[in-house]
Amino acid sequence: MLDSRRLRTFHEVVTTGSFTAAARSLGYTQPAVTQQIRALEREAGMPLFTRKGRRMCVTEAGQALARHAEDILGRVRDAQQQLQALARLRAGRVRVCAFPSANATLIPDAVATLLADHPAVRVELQEAEPPESLHRVLTGACDLALSFGYPGLRAEVPPQLAEIDLLEDRLVVLLPAGHPLVRRRAVRLAELARERWVAGCSRCRVNLLRICAEEGFEPDVVFSTDDNLALQSLVAAGVGVAVAPSLVLSHLNQRQVTGRLIEPNVVRRVGAYALRDHVHLPATQLVLEHIRSAAAARNGC
Structure with a gap:
């Protein structure tokens, strides 16, 4: 099993080109970086770097690991952000990301009634057009996104997300x-x-x-x-x-x-999107309920 902390150090060495630069970037000492790389090489069962004169070169095994390191670290980072998002939701804080016309109409109506009924819930508002708003939900940068799609131009919804229709x-x-x-x-x-x-x-x-x-x-x-x-x-x-x-x-x-x-x-179709694991949490449900009510009122206009 590869240690993620050592993998991050390895990725920094490859990116910066030297143990010294990696140590400076990570705030470590150079011996600490060397120690982590040696431990990672033992885990990998083969050398990841060699020296040719004064130059440090990445071995074939190191090149193979480097191709996967960024993706692995990105997935770890996304998981950490989603867990942090879950902790915020359990505390009653919901970050909503919506496109401009929704932020100017649906969101004010929804938040006004939400706070009247549930003053302890805290809503933090972001603004982004799709598909950026959906990407923010996937990475844990926001908890709930409002997005839109046109007939024949609807992007495929990632399987990790629940989709809630709001209005036409x-x-x-x-x-x-x-x-x-x-x-x-x-x-x-x-x-x-x-x-x-x-x-x-x-x-x-x-x-x-x-x-x-x-x-x-x-x-x-x-x-x-x-x-x-x-x-x-x-x-x-x-x-x-x-x-x-x-x-x-x-x-x-x-x-x-x-x-x-x-x-x-x-x-155009307007919908709300949240991670399937988060959509049934009380704070998310409350915000969704009030957004749906605001959308229904607009639909009835």
Whole structure:
């Protein structure tokens, strides 16, 4: 059985290129590093380093171990982070990572009712677009993630995660004040084929290209941003029109911007994700329950 502490020392020696540099990086003495490498070589049953003159070289066995060391250490690190996350959840602290429009709508509604009913629960909020938010759950950097997917563009959910459907978020087109189509309740994207466009996050941009292609045109994307406020401001300034989720309509901060439904109906699915081992813990269940209630209220709008 390889000792993980010695494996970490070995990885540092390979990365830095010398026992001396590894000792400096790890805060060890050089004899301590040498002692750990010798012990690891005994565990491996063969030398991991040789010297050619004044140069230290990694042996064939060392090269084989080095190829696995980073992955092994990464898995150990992920396990430690997930255990730390579990300890925080048992103490009633839940770290939620959500995309911007959910942070501006679903999360405030959910946290307000949660704290009214359960003031001892503590929620820490992070912001990230998918798939980064799901990666944070997997590595233990957060406990619960809100993510979204478009038809035909949904990424496969890792088997370690439980998926909880929340809502269907209908897409709208954002138009500047004075645009001729503002007078309409809903518009077809083909009617905007000659417009300039402002695109959202990378996943949203891919979806924009897809739904415009279905309408028979390629949008002239002149600007891209994953900042909802910037996107609204660009539309208000007349830079272009944009497609956005209905969730942003409740926090439009530009009087010069109007949202109109898209025909035919285009939606994205919004869901919550947590490690399967954590989803039934009381703190996680409470936060999920209130997020689902907030989503149901939005669904009913």
